[in-house]
Amino acid sequence: MISQFALLEPLWEPFSSNAFLRNALVASSLVAIICAIAGTYVVLRGLSFIGDALAHGVIPGIAIALLFGVPGVVGAAIGAVVMMGGVSTITARVRLSSDTAIGLLFVGMLALGVIITSWSTSFVGDITRILFGELLGVTAADLGWQLLVLVVVAGIAIVAHRPFVLMSLDDGLARTSGFSVKFFHGLMLVMVAMAIVGSFQLVGTLLVLGMLIAPAATGALLARRVSTMMLSAMVFGVVSSYLGLLASYHFDLAAGASIVFTAVYLFGFVAVLTIPRRLRGHGELPHQHEHAH
């Protein structure tokens, strides 16, 4: 009996005996829940690319903030606002296909962030922290910020759930149902930006997209309802945080990357498991002949 527990000890012992790892688990679980809420709508609406653009857009803001000794979160928030303005302007005005223009905008912001960071004396350390996160140095203040972000993101989701779901089916449907697509699209971008700003310190700006999308996409494979999708995204995100941190502790791996890799790996695993079900489902439809037209 005792020996059985001893065998399982590596599963919890790192967290019970290391405060920094416990904090990291709490913080990454908060990130997982924030990202599950925002990511559900990102996946439903197909906004992954804009989410990626926002995640890169915050880099120069963080770099400038660090240069002047201001908290990175403030710089990230300002960067996100600038980037949202850029994305909206491009979507509304530019005649190039918007993915080209947004792609250029985000790679430009990434380059600008690296340039700004290169002025700083500890260039390599700063840019690594921005891009890949600093999960093991979580402070109580960081947790406070994340709780605040969680409240705001959850609040937006509660207020705007109906228009968000209508828009994920069809923008026109939201408009003819009396909801302003312009306003609620903007609100969705704000929600995504908040999630990114609240998460980048842990997993980094390059990897935050993985937390935003992988658990939600895994939930979408399994769920029949949006609420179940969001709940399972939370579960997948928290499980990825735990497994990633555990792997990072035992095998001395980068923590943020281990968590995001676990989340993406879980998605791939569930996707492969559900392929047969999905194919079978389409073969057994009673009204298959209605396809003929």
Add this chain to the structure above:
Amino acid sequence: MASSPTNTNTPTDMNTDMTASNVTISTSQLDIGHGLHTVAHDINMQMHSGELLVLIGTNGSGKSTLLKTLAGMIAPIRGEVAVLGARPGGSPRRVAYLPQHPVSSHTLPLRARDIVAMGRYAHLGLFRRAQKADRLIVEDTMQRTGATEFAESPLRDLSGGQQQRTHLAQVLARQAEVLLLDEPTAGLDLSGKYAIGEVIAAERARGVTVVLATHDLQDAESATAVMLLAQRVVAFGPPAQALSDDNVRACFGFTQPH
């Protein structure tokens, strides 16, 4: 009138509100199109409650453009248009629009019943909880379009015809006074086409004005008015008059057998 969220609009109170002379849709010298590209010029019409207007034409003839203009999805290029006395799109609770080939992403985790229930969102707004009356409307409309048997299935598992029945039920669940339907029978088998014919007749009996776009001349038989479109208004009037051989040939081109 339809502003109450649980108003079930029985035929009687609808008829007392809407006399035969009640104009629901009116256009005057209306030019429609996208941006600077005009698709059809000078559309003049008046539709009343309980009437059916059938729009006939090939792809790109302007049917969908006219429906989108009436739904408030695109702005008119020139001229006047009023739906229920307001600008198009101004009365979301009283006008319902079924777009052509509604988007159905494969990742959407929504069951058919959830899709139909979204038809009540125009009445419920952001926060109001769905009441028993709303749920009854959802079940009833699914029954009418034959969507009940797959109510629990996610959208991604439904065939094209089943998706079409689901989207039509959603549009009906709004219990609007004007229905704008873009090819509702596309992809449906004979029983589906029959069910939709029944639905349209029942809505008209309730006092609803229906505007229906179609390729199918048979859909026009019971119409109050028919508009033949071919990047212009080829003919507009009662079916017998509008559907003359010459007009149909002008609408569909010279190779169309008749």
